[in-house]
Amino acid sequence: MDTEKSTGMADSTPLYLGFDLSTQQLKAIAVSSDLKMLYGAVFDFDADVSGFNVKKGVLANEAEHEVYAPVAMWLQAIDTVLQRLKDVGIDFSRVKGISGAGQQHGSVYWSQEGEHDLNNLNKDKTLESQLEHAFSYPYSPNWQDASTQEECDMFDRHLGNETQLAVDTGSKAHHRFTGPQILRFRTKHPEEYQKTARISLVSSFLASIFLGKIAPIDISDVCGTNLWDIQSGTYNEKLMALAAGTSDTSNLRRKLGEVPVDGGGSFGTVSTYFVQRFGFDASCKIVPFTGDNPSTILALPLRPLDAMVSLGTSTTFLMSTPHYQPDPAVHFFNHPTTPGLYMFMLCYKNGGLAREQIRDALSPQLPGTSDPWSLFNNHATGTLPMGATGPNSALKIALYFPRPEIVPNVRAGTYRYTYHPENQMLSTENDVWNLPTDDCRAIVESQLLSLRLRSRNIVAPPSPNPDNLPAQPRRVYLVGGGSQNIAIAKLAGEILGGVEGVYRLDVDGLACALGSAYKAVWAVERKQGETFEELIGERWREEDFVMKVADGYQEKRYKEYEKGVEALEKVEAEVLRQQKVNVGKAGTSGAGQV
Ligand SMILES: Nc1ncnc2c1ncn2[C@@H]1O[C@H](COP(=O)(O)OP(=O)(O)O)[C@@H](O)[C@H]1O
Ligand SMILES: O=C(CO)[C@@H](O)[C@H](O)COP(=O)(O)O
Numbered sequence: 001m002d003t004e005k006s007t008g009m010a011d012s013t014p015l016y017l018g019f020d021l022s023t024q025q026l027k028a029i030a031v032s033s034d035l036k037m038l039y040g041a042v043f044d045f046d047a048d049v050s051g052f053n054v055k056k057g058v059l060a061n062e063a064e065h066e067v068y069a070p071v072a073m074w075l076q077a078i079d080t081v082l083q084r085l086k087d088v089g090i091d092f093s094r095v096k097g098i099s100g101a102g103q104q105h106g107s108v109y110w111s112q113e114g115e116h117d118l119n120n121l122n123k124d125k126t127l128e129s130q131l132e133h134a135f136s137y138p139y140s141p142n143w144q145d146a147s148t149q150e151e152c153d154m155f156d157r158h159l160g161n162e163t164q165l166a167v168d169t170g171s172k173a174h175h176r177f178t179g180p181q182i183l184r185f186r187t188k189h190p191e192e193y194q195k196t197a198r199i200s201l202v203s204s205f206l207a208s209i210f211l212g213k214i215a216p217i218d219i220s221d222v223c224g225t226n227l228w229d230i231q232s233g234t235y236n237e238k239l240m241a242l243a244a245g246t247s248d249t250s251n252l253r254r255k256l257g258e259v260p261v262d263g264g265g266s267f268g269t270v271s272t273y274f275v276q277r278f279g280f281d282a283s284c285k286i287v288p289f290t291g292d293n294p295s296t297i298l299a300l301p302l303r304p305l306d307a308m309v310s311l312g313t314s315t316t317f318l319m320s321t322p323h324y325q326p327d328p329a330v331h332f333f334n335h336p337t338t339p340g341l342y343m344f345m346l347c348y349k350n351g352g353l354a355r356e357q358i359r360d361a362l363s364p365q366l367p368g369t370s371d372p373w374s375l376f377n378n379h380a381t382g383t384l385p386m387g388a389t390g391p392n393s394a395l396k397i398a399l400y401f402p403r404p405e406i407v408p409n410v411r412a413g414t415y416r417y418t419y420h421p422e423n424q425m426l427s428t429e430n431d432v433w434n435l436p437t438d439d440c441r442a443i444v445e446s447q448l449l450s451l452r453l454r455s456r457n458i459v460a461p462p463s464p465n466p467d468n469l470p471a472q473p474r475r476v477y478l479v480g481g482g483s484q485n486i487a488i489a490k491l492a493g494e495i496l497g498g499v500e501g502v503y504r505l506d507v508d509g510l511a512c513a514l515g516s517a518y519k520a521v522w523a524v525e526r527k528q529g530e531t532f533e534e535l536i537g538e539r540w541r542e543e544d545f546v547m548k549v550a551d552g553y554q555e556k557r558y559k560e561y562e563k564g565v566e567a568l569e570k571v572e573a574e575v576l577r578q579q580k581v582n583v584g585k586a587g588t589s590g591a592g593q594v
Helices: 071-087 114-119 149-158 162-169 178-188 190-194 202-211 237-244 250-256 272-278 292-296 352-361 374-381 438-455 486-496 511-525 532-539 555-581
Strands: 015-021 025-032 037-044 059-061 066-070 095-102 107-110 139-141 198-201 307-311 315-321 331-334 342-348 395-401 413-420 425-427 475-479 501-505 546-550
Touching (some): 015 292, 025 071, 037 071, 066 071, 071 139, 071 202, 071 272, 095 292, 095 511, 107 202, 149 162, 149 178, 149 237, 178 190, 178 237, 237 250, 292 315, 307 486, 315 438, 352 395, 352 438, 374 438, 374 486, 425 555, 438 486, 438 555, 475 486, 486 501, 511 532
Parallel strands (some): 015 095, 307 475, 475 501
Antiparallel strands (some): 015 025, 025 037, 066 139, 107 198, 307 315, 315 342, 331 342, 413 425, 501 546
8 A cells, every 4th residue: 555645735636435345344445546545444344343243244044045244234334444544544525536346246125214314314423323224124135145046946937048047137047146135035024125115236335325315226236136138228127027026117126226327427426424424525426336346357457358366255257358148157247337348257155265164174384474374375286286196197176165156056065076087987085085185275276177167268369379379368367365375376377377477466455445446536537438448547557556476377287277177067067966866855965075
């Protein structure tokens, strides 16, 4: 973080705020017009919250596979983060624009009084203490929720099949997507649904707080609902009817509100509460808040064929592309700033926390190091790729899903296999696994192999291509908490390739908040018709933000991992087959699960 040098004179140069309301933390940063990060503050839900017994930012009802977060906890976080920014010296009166991002898909249910309460806040009281009656339901279903299988089946069937749903909305039905969640909410909590005046996504909830009225849903984040028809740019009437439970969808439409097309338009100015309590200027603009993944791709001027791997609680693989190639295995979203571009995404539920579990099974830590990942990293890179001792020897491949996984849709469990390339067979003899150490390499490998498998149709060879390189990303950018990890970076280059190498966006895990702050800069300072890529591309200094952390494409390793992709496909197919066989046998876990 650059710090502002005091000249003794009041500095009146503009500042822009970016927020990131993700699973485990609320982060905020302030940047200048020339994109320097000047102030930052974080509220960690587990460590900082009072009154809520959350674990990793959420609560769970395991019996129904529900995962949810208390909305009041987020209100507490907003007040505290602003106070923390003030404590590090920010002058809020310089802030010209605020944008932000929220963990995707989560929904917030406002009561009939919600908007009135939001617009009549007393500057001497906290948000949490004043918005007690603003919600018809106190919790927001979290993206890790897996309670909506039945509703997903209905969504997938409703337009014919899951492929058609993906073609129309950018994704097949997913447990966490807001449409299936609203359908379940309406049937499980009919009274609360009936009392709901408005439904926000987490991103538009956060925007609403700053705006002092219910903010519209963002053009990119709305694609995480399974309700938005991407091609026609409207809510899909049939899917809305399914979620609403009636062919008259006007009530649900009112609850969701309009979706403005321009990601850089202004929703209006900051609410009086923030002017009076924190000293914001009354002209400060509120710019559409988007999803945390769409915001992350705005943290740098991402070029086509650049890939971002976000290693947060979830793992996501993100690319910006002009080609809309929907498929049930992947997600497409509208780009958050640039019409005609799309965001391609893969999203895994079992990312950071699954790796942490394996790290924590190792003990003791290496002496003389304070990095809790050092032993994990030693095992991850100090062993042979996939445990193979020779060119045709067996490969150790495993899936680590402490929570039910999205990609593929598999029950919670650890599934370890040995793959025999000569006959393409799998076996489950556990004695070949050296546990727990082999898990360190295997979890990183299987997570990255899955990214390679599922992004192979969206990447392309470089052009020109004198060395005849295979299709792969141009650069791989690592972001999010796990991007600090050098072992993951090394394996990312070996498995995913990357013609120019693997880079880390060196912003202390603040990429998502940074993307939002840049969006605010662009929205307020853009000239007529100037795109986000043009404005940010012009001002962004690569050397200030990214560093190469590992080699990318290495021919020998890339070829070796081709077998890994083949093995992973087999393992996933086998786990899915076992899961089908076991359907109906309550409490039974698939063979290979250990
Ligand atoms: N050096 C590291 N190696 C691997 N993982 C790390 C490292 N540092 C942090 N993490 C992981 O980063 C995760 C948090 O990332 P973050 O992007 O802040 O999450 P979120 O945005 O979901 O709240 C934690 O689950 C933690 O395991
Ligand atoms: O569900 C998704 C994307 O579809 C997740 O990526 C959430 O958006 C939460 O992200 P993090 O808290 O891991 O950043």
